[in-house]
Amino acid sequence: AALARERVPLTRLAAAVAQEFWADPALLNRLQLHLPEHGEPEALGDFDALAIALRNLLENAARHAPQGPIVLRVELPAQLSVSDCGPGIAPERQADLLQRHQQEGTPSRSTPQPGYGLGLSIVSTIIERQGGRLHLQSPAPGCTDPAQPGLCVTLALLPAPVA
Numbered sequence: 001a002a003l004a005r006e007r008v009p010l011t012r013l014a015a016a017v018a019q020e021f022w023a024d025p026a027l028l029n030r031l032q033l034h035l036p037e038h039g040e041p042e043a044l045g046d047f048d049a050l051a052i053a054l055r056n057l058l059e060n061a062a063r064h065a066p067q068g069p070i071v072l073r074v075e076l077p078a079q080l081s082v083s084d085c086g087p088g089i090a091p092e093r094q095a096d097l098l099q100r101h102q103q104e105g106t107p108s109r110s111t112p113q114p115g116y117g118l119g120l121s122i123v124s125t126i127i128e129r130q131g132g133r134l135h136l137q138s139p140a141p142g143c144t145d146p147a148q149p150g151l152c153v154t155l156a157l158l159p160a161p162v163a
Contacts, residue, residue: 003046003129007160010041010074017054018072027062027070034073043078043157045130050080050157053126057082057153060120065150071142078159081152088138088149123153132157 018033043050054072061070065086073081127134133156140150 003049003126005044006047008043008045008047008050008157010043010078010080010157011035013047013050013054014072014074014080017051017058020055021058021062030062030068030070031058032069032071034071036074036076039076041074041076041078042160043130043132044160045132045157049126049130050155053123053155054080054082056120056123057155060153061086061151065148068148078157079154080157081154083140083142083150083152085140085143085145085148085150088140088143088151089136091138094136094138120153123155127155127157130157 014033014035018031021027021031058070058072061082061084065084068085071081071083073079073083075081124134135154135156137152137154138149140152143150
């Protein structure tokens with residue numbers, strides 16, 4: 001589908017998506033939203049498509065890391081990231097997981113969790129079509145348990161031109 005190329009205020013996008021997840025009592029105290037102290041990050045893109053990508057990342061974090069915090073961060077100039085302290089993803093598997101129908105098993109279980117394996121591939125496709133980059137980092141910053149190294153997924157988007 002064609003995607004819009006308009007100014008997307010990332011704090012508004014992140015807050016709108018976070019509100020949906022905070023409606024779930026199980027996520028109310030787990031999902032943390034971190035916004036920049038100064039400035040309003042704006043990306044050039046499609047608000048609805050970016051919201052779908054962000055929802056997929058938060059759903060993955062809630063599914064694969066059922067304990068501990070999930071951190072949604074908005075950063076300048078135009079970046080979103082979602083981190084958790086779950087089982088993480090081995091570096092050699094990260095590129096594969098951006099393909100359709102690929103899932104990650106946990107270190108203690110080699111079989112994937114229920115689902116279709118489309119979450120990260122959908123996010124990757126949306127971000128690519130928006131001219132941005134997706135980066136996976138495991139262990140995630142701030143995770144200290146080697147058994148639960150976590151995952152941080154960063155969406156580096158095209159900054160909107162200065163008005």
